Amino acid sequence: MVRWEPGAAERLREAAMQLYVERGFEQTTVAEIAQRAGVTARTFFRHFADKREVLFAGSEDLAGALQRAVAEAPAGAAPMAVVAAALDVGGRFLGPDRERTRHRQLIIAANPELQERELIKLARLGERLAEGLRARGVAPQEAALAAEAGIVVLRVAFERWLTETDPGDLRAIMREVLTALGKVTAEQK
Amino acid sequence: MVRWEPGAAERLREAAMQLYVERGFEQTTVAEIAQRAGVTARTFFRHFADKREVLFAGSEDLAGALQRAVAEAPAGAAPMAVVAAALDVGGRFLGPDRERTRHRQLIIAANPELQERELIKLARLGERLAEGLRARGVAPQEAALAAEAGIVVLRVAFERWLTETDPGDLRAIMREVLTALGKVTAEQK
Numbered sequence: 052m053v054r055w056e057p058g059a060a061e062r063l064r065e066a067a068m069q070l071y072v073e074r075g076f077e078q079t080t081v082a083e084i085a086q087r088a089g090v091t092a093r094t095f096f097r098h099f100a101d102k103r104e105v106l107f108a109g110s111e112d113l114a115g116a117l118q119r120a121v122a123e124a125p126a127g128a129a130p131m132a133v134v135a136a137a138l139d140v141g142g143r144f145l146g147p148d149r150e151r152t153r154h155r156q157l158i159i160a161a162n163p164e165l166q167e168r169e170l171i172k173l174a175r176l177g178e179r180l181a182e183g184l185r186a187r188g189v190a191p192q193e194a195a196l197a198a199e200a201g202i203v204v205l206r207v208a209f210e211r212w213l214t215e216t217d218p219g220d221l222r223a224i225m226r227e228v229l230t231a232l233g234k235v236t237a238e239q240k
Numbered sequence: 241m242v243r244w245e246p247g248a249a250e251r252l253r254e255a256a257m258q259l260y261v262e263r264g265f266e267q268t269t270v271a272e273i274a275q276r277a278g279v280t281a282r283t284f285f286r287h288f289a290d291k292r293e294v295l296f297a298g299s300e301d302l303a304g305a306l307q308r309a310v311a312e313a314p315a316g317a318a319p320m321a322v323v324a325a326a327l328d329v330g331g332r333f334l335g336p337d338r339e340r341t342r343h344r345q346l347i348i349a350a351n352p353e354l355q356e357r358e359l360i361k362l363a364r365l366g367e368r369l370a371e372g373l374r375a376r377g378v379a380p381q382e383a384a385l386a387a388e389a390g391i392v393v394l395r396v397a398f399e400r401w402l403t404e405t406d407p408g409d410l411r412a413i414m415r416e417v418l419t420a421l422g423k424v425t426a427e428q429k
Contacts, residue, residue, distance in 0.1 A: 129427040170359050192417070195396050196424045203388040207381060228381070233425045235385045238318040239418060 060098040062088040067105040068151065071158045076102070076165065103168065106155055110172045114179055116144050121183035130189045130197035134180060135229055138201055138208075142222035145209075149221075153213050177202040200236075204228045249287040251277040256294040257340065260347040265291070265354065292357065295344055299361045303368055305333050310372035319378045319386035323369060324418055327390055327397075331411030334398075338410075342402050366391040389425075393417045 066087035070079040081102055085092045099105050120140040124133040145152060159165040180198035185191060208225040212218045255276035259268040270291055274281045288294050309329040313322040334341060348354040369387035374380060397414040401407045 129429060131424055131426075131428050135428055167356055167360055170363055171356055174359055192396060192400070192420060193424055195399075196392065196417070196421045199392040199396070200389070200421065200425050203385065203392065207384050207388070211381070228385070229425075229428060231381060232385045232389065233428060235320055235382055236389050236418075236422045236425045237320075239320050239324055239422060240318060 059088065059090050059094050063090065063095055063098055064105055064108075067102065068154050068158070071106075072154055076158055076162050103165065106158065106165065107168060107172060110176075113141060113144055114172075114176050116140050117176065118179055118183050121180060122186070124187075130184050130193055131200065131229075131233075133184060133187065133189075134197050134201035134204075135226070137180065137183075138205060138225045138229070139222055141205065142208075142220070142225050146221045149212070156213050173202055173206065200232060204232055207232075248277065248279050248283055252279065252284055252287055253294055253297075256291065257343050257347070260295075261343055265347055265351050292354065295347065295354065296357060296361060299365075302330060302333055303361075303365050305329050306365065307368055307372050310369060311375070313376075319373050319382055320389065320418075320422075322373060322376065322378075323386050323390035323393075324415070326369065326372075327394060327414045327418070328411055330394065331397075331409070331414050335410045338401070345402050362391055362395065365394075389421060393421055396421075 063084060067079070067084045070083055070087060079102065081095050082092050084102065084105070085095045088095075099108060117137040117140060120137040121133055124136045128136070159169050177198050180201055181191075181194045184194035184197060189197070204225060208221065208228040211228070212221045212224050218224060252273060256268070256273045259272055259276060268291065270284050271281050273291065273294070274284045277284075288297065306326040306329060309326040310322055313325045317325070348358050366387050369390055370380075370383045373383035373386060378386070393414055397410065397417040400417070401410045401413050407413060
């Protein structure tokens with residue numbers, strides 16, 4: 052019997068984040084998350100496979116958004132321009148939620164298992180971007196390089212956005228980091 | 241009582257690789273590896289923490305070699321040139337051993353847990369390269385970008401070297417991929 056529980060996923064996510072910050076990820080149980088969200092553990096498991104997935108459920112949405120942006124970029128755009136367009140969508144996606152994202156990063160940074168999971172998610176995201184570029188007719192090596200370069204920009208910009216005081220818009224930082232990467236890689240002497 | 245066993249580590253590594261290819265990583269036990277190498281399980285554990293470490297023991301040597309190359313690059317070299325010098329050392333390090341490296345990659349590709357470990361090792365390697373660049377006075381963001389770009393080149397070149405028929409010298413491929421990355425990231429329109 053599945054009852055209608057408006058906003059249960061959202062409340063569970065909020066409760067989990069609070070508890071992970073307060074007590075640490077490892078010390079928090081699903082029962083406690085459910086209790087704080089005012090739902091049953093069963094409801095938790097209808098929304099998330101385990102307590103780790105609460106932190107990563109958004110990654111899938113982000114990956115889908117980036118993938119669509121790659122597919123929809125103007126015909127004839129250079130591979131790195133396609134990736135830049137995807138990053139822009141990613142920035143719009145993450146931009147409104149700096150405080151929650153900061154909490155998420157703090158939780159992940161404190162736990163090696165979560166760090167590994169984050170690395171794997173990013174590697175998969177790179178593979179999906181490369182796949183999207185190949186589907187546009189980009190040669191495999193070029194697709195891999197542009198996609199991986201995009202992931203590098205994402206990581207470095209993300210880190211700046213989360214750690215700087217008053218960093219401004221994530222999308223502006225991404226564009227700046229992308230330009231910086233172009234400069235760094237061009238100077239090979 | 242530690243007896244002198246000439247070349248035990250090398251024989252254990254050979255035996256492990258053979259068994260991982262023949263039976264799969266998961267189906268192989270330490271006892272079997274030791275038996276094929278003609279040593280005891282105790283000897284195995286004097287050389288490797290577990291059967292996974294047999295595959296990753298070389299990564300530490302590689303990381304050390306790259307780190308030294310970063311420290312010893314000519315003063316005034318651009319960050320990406322420093323990374324290129326390190327990659328060149330890496331290529332010399334891995335170059336003589338394509339067959340073993342291919343086997344290693346096949347074993348890793350067949351096992352998600354090993355793939356994750358490989359990703360983590362590469363991420364750590366990137367952090368160490370960035371650290372080495374910062375120690376040379378490179379600004380943190382530039383150091384991160386050059387180091388991560390180096391890891392991208394390493395991965396893409398490595399993949400080509402291992403999968404192409406008659407790929408030639410790994411170092412030449414790395415240089416080519418580095419040039420290609422420079423081109424891809426420069427075209428942002």
